[in-house]
Amino acid sequence: MKLSDLKGEAAIDALADIIEPATEIMTDVHFVKAIKDDNKMKAVQLALRNHKKAIIAIMAATEGKKPSEYEVNLLTLPKKLLEIFNDPELVSLFQSQGQTVTSSGSATENIEASEN
Numbered sequence: 001m002k003l004s005d006l007k008g009e010a011a012i013d014a015l016a017d018i019i020e021p022a023t024e025i026m027t028d029v030h031f032v033k034a035i036k037d038d039n040k041m042k043a044v045q046l047a048l049r050n051h052k053k054a055i056i057a058i059m060a061a062t063e064g065k066k067p068s069e070y071e072v073n074l075l076t077l078p079k080k081l082l083e084i085f086n087d088p089e090l091v092s093l094f095q096s097q098g099q100t101v102t103s104s105g106s107a108t109e110n111i112e113a114s115e116n
Contacts (some may be wrong), residue, residue, distance in 0.1 A: 004089040010064060017061040021054030040085055048081075058084065 006014050025031055025047050034043035047055055053067070059080050060070035072080070 004087055006062075014061040014064070018058050021051070021057040024054045025051045025058075044081055044085055055081075 028046065028050060031043055031046045031050075034040075034046055056070055056072060057067045059072060060067045062080075062084065063070065
């Protein structure tokens with residue numbers, strides 16, 4: 001199920017469940033760069049390699065399950081990941097967060113530079 005298909009309290013619960021794992025992935029500078037470069041395959045690869053537990057938490061949330069109860073296998077994983085990464089609302093969330101991450105990094109550098 002796509003995150004954008006969830007409605008009402010199920011949507012609220014799913015959002016609460018994915019905030020932390022999504023933030024973990026979205027603050028990975030390599031992931032953000034891949035998204036900005038419109039390289040979805042690289043972004044997926046980076047998320048899989050570096051954020052396994054976060055990916056499972058997000059996938060479980062889309063099914064209304066707890067990560068500890070969620071089973072993933074090699075045959076279902078690609079389909080589920082494509083479904084998540086092709087969800088326009090989720091992709092939009094990742095892209096807008098990626099812009100925020102880059103912006104806040106620059107602002108910190110400017111503050112430090114002006115203090116010296």
